Amino acid sequence: MDIISIKDLTKGEIEKILDLSEFMEKNMHIQNSLLQNKILGTLFFEPSTRTRLSFEAAMKKLGGVCIGFATSKYASVEKGENLIDTIKTVENYCDVIVIRHPKEGSARLAAEVSVKPVINAGDGANQHPTQTLLDLYTIKREKGRLDLNIALVGDLKYGRTVHSLAYAMAMFNASITLISPEGLEMPDELILDLKKFNVTLKETYDLESAIPRSDVLYVTRIQKERFPDPEEYEKVKGAYKIRPESLKNAKQDLIILHPLPRVDEISPEIDQTKYAKYFKQVYYGIPVRMAVLALVLEAVE
Amino acid sequence: MKEVKVRKIKNGTVIDHIVAGQALNVLRIIGIAREYPRTTVTVAMNVPSGKMGTKDIVKVEGKELKEDEVDKISLISQNATINIIRDYEVVEKKKVKMPSLLEGVLVCANPNCITHFENIKSKFIVEKETPIKLRCIYCERVMKEEDIVKQF
Numbered sequence: 001m002d003i004i005s006i007k008d009l010t011k012g013e014i015e016k017i018l019d020l021s022e023f024m025e026k027n028m029h030i031q032n033s034l035l036q037n038k039i040l041g042t043l044f045f046e047p048s049t050r051t052r053l054s055f056e057a058a059m060k061k062l063g064g065v066c067i068g069f070a071t072s073k074y075a076s077v078e079k080g081e082n083l084i085d086t087i088k089t090v091e092n093y094c095d096v097i098v099i100r101h102p103k104e105g106s107a108r109l110a111a112e113v114s115v116k117p118v119i120n121a122g123d124g125a126n127q128h129p130t131q132t133l134l135d136l137y138t139i140k141r142e143k144g145r146l147d148l149n150i151a152l153v154g155d156l157k158y159g160r161t162v163h164s165l166a167y168a169m170a171m172f173n174a175s176i177t178l179i180s181p182e183g184l185e186m187p188d189e190l191i192l193d194l195k196k197f198n199v200t201l202k203e204t205y206d207l208e209s210a211i212p213r214s215d216v217l218y219v220t221r222i223q224k225e226r227f228p229d230p231e232e233y234e235k236v237k238g239a240y241k242i243r244p245e246s247l248k249n250a251k252q253d254l255i256i257l258h259p260l261p262r263v264d265e266i267s268p269e270i271d272q273t274k275y276a277k278y279f280k281q282v283y284y285g286i287p288v289r290m291a292v293l294a295l296v297l298e299a300v301e
Numbered sequence: 302m303k304e305v306k307v308r309k310i311k312n313g314t315v316i317d318h319i320v321a322g323q324a325l326n327v328l329r330i331i332g333i334a335r336e337y338p339r340t341t342v343t344v345a346m347n348v349p350s351g352k353m354g355t356k357d358i359v360k361v362e363g364k365e366l367k368e369d370e371v372d373k374i375s376l377i378s379q380n381a382t383i384n385i386i387r388d389y390e391v392v393e394k395k396k397v398k399m400p401s402l403l404e405g406v407l408v409c410a411n412p413n414c415i416t417h418f419e420n421i422k423s424k425f426i427v428e429k430e431t432p433i434k435l436r437c438i439y440c441e442r443v444m445k446e447e448d449i450v451k452q453f
Contacts, residue, residue, distance in 0.1 A: 082418075105409075105438075
C-alpha cells in the first residue's frame with residue numbers, strides 16, 4: 001500500500017487511519033516494537049522540519065530505524081541522477097520510503113517504480129496526504145467529529161494543504177467557508193471536486209463575518225511572492241491576520257489550526273488562548289504517522 | 302454521379318468523418334510515420350459531407366488499425382468512424398471510442414509535472430468525455446479541450 005494522495009483514500013480508509021492513530025496515541029508512552037528491524041528511508045529533496053522529524057520520531061517510537069537525506073545537496077541527485085534511479089537504488093536499503101520532492105507527481109512516480117511502499121510527504125504544490133490526515137485527526141480529537149463548520153483562511157489558490165483538507169472535509173460532510181484575498185481564491189476545478197460531495201460551501205473575502213459561525217479556523221500563510229506589488233501584499237496580510245480582537249465574536253470552543261511554519265498570520269498573543277491548537281496539531285502528527293507507517297508496512301490489520 | 306476525389310483502397314483502414322482540418326493531427330496521434338513507415342496513406346481534407354458540412358478522410362492501405370490505435374483519435378474528433386476494408390468492401394464499421402486512460406499521447410500542461418523531468422510516458426485518466434476533461438495521474442492537474450488542441 002502507498003499513501004500518495006488523499007483522493008486515493010476512501011472515507012472508510014481515512015476513518016480506519018484516524019482510529020489507528022488514536023490507538024497509537026494511547027500507547028505512545030509504552031515501548032513498542034511493532035516495526036522492529038524495519039528501516040524507513042526518508043528522501044527529502046526539499047527541506048522540511050516538521051514532516052521529516054515527525055516521520056523519524058514515529059518510526060523510532062515503533063522500534064524501527066531511519067536512514068535518508070534531508071536535502072538534495074548531498075544526494076547523487078546533485079550529480080544528475082534521475083528520480084527513477086534514485087528510487088530503484090534506495091528501495092534496496094529500506095522497507096518503506098517517505099519522499100518529499102519539488103515536482104508534482106514525483107511521489108506517484110516513485111510508487112510506480114518502487115516495490116516498497118511509498119508515502120508522499122509533499123510533491124510540489126500537489127499533495128501532502130499525511131498533513132491532511134493529521135489535520136483531520138486534530139479536528140476529530142479536539143472536537144469529537146468532522147461534520148463541522150470549518151473556515152479555511154489564506155492563500156487558497158496555491159496552498160496544497162487547504163486543497164487536500166477541503167477535499168477530505170467535504171468527504172465528511174463538513175460545512176466549508178473559503179476565505180481568501182482577491183486573486184487567491186480556490187481554483188474552480190477544486191471547487192467542482194468538492195461539490196461531488198454533500199457539502200455546504202461558501203466563499204468570501206470577509207474574515208471577520210465568517211469567524212462567529214466557525215468551529216474550526218484553519219489559517220495558512222499568504223506568500224509575499226504571490227503579489228507583484230509589495231504594498232498590496234502588506235494590505236492583504238493585515239486584513240487576514242488573526243488577532244485577539246478578531247475572536248471577540250468567536251464560539252467559545254473554536255479551535256485554530258495552522259500547518260506551520262507561521263510567519264505573522266496569527267499574532268503570538270493567540271498562542272496563550274484556549275483556541276490555539278496548532279502546536280497540539282504538531283504533536284498529533286506523531287501518532288498519525290505511526291499509524292500510516294504501521295499500516296503500509298502491514299504491521300497492523 | 303458522385304465525384305470520386307480519392308480512389309478506393311483494396312485492403313486497409315479508412316478513417317472517416319474526421320473534423321475538417323484535423324487529418325494531419327490524426328496521423329500524428331496514430332504515429333503513422335513511426336508505426337507504419339512504408340504504408341501508403343491518403344489524406345483528403347475539407348471534403349464536402351452531408352452530415353458535417355466538410356470533413357477530412359484518412360486512408361491507410363494494407364493495414365487494419367487496432368482499436369487502441371484509433372481510439373486516441375477521439376481526443377480531437379469524437380465522431381470519427383473507422384472502416385476496415387477487405388477486397389474493396391467495408392467489413393467492419395465503428396465509431397471511435399474515448400479510452401479511459403491515455404498513455405503517451407499528450408504532454409501535461411503543468412510545467413512542474415514530474416513527467417517533464419523523467420523518462421516516462423505521460424498518463425491521463427479521462428474523467429469526462431464532453432466537454433473533455435483529463436487528469437494527469439502524476440501531478441493530478443486537469444487538462445481541458447483548450448490545453449489539448451494546443452498540442453496538435
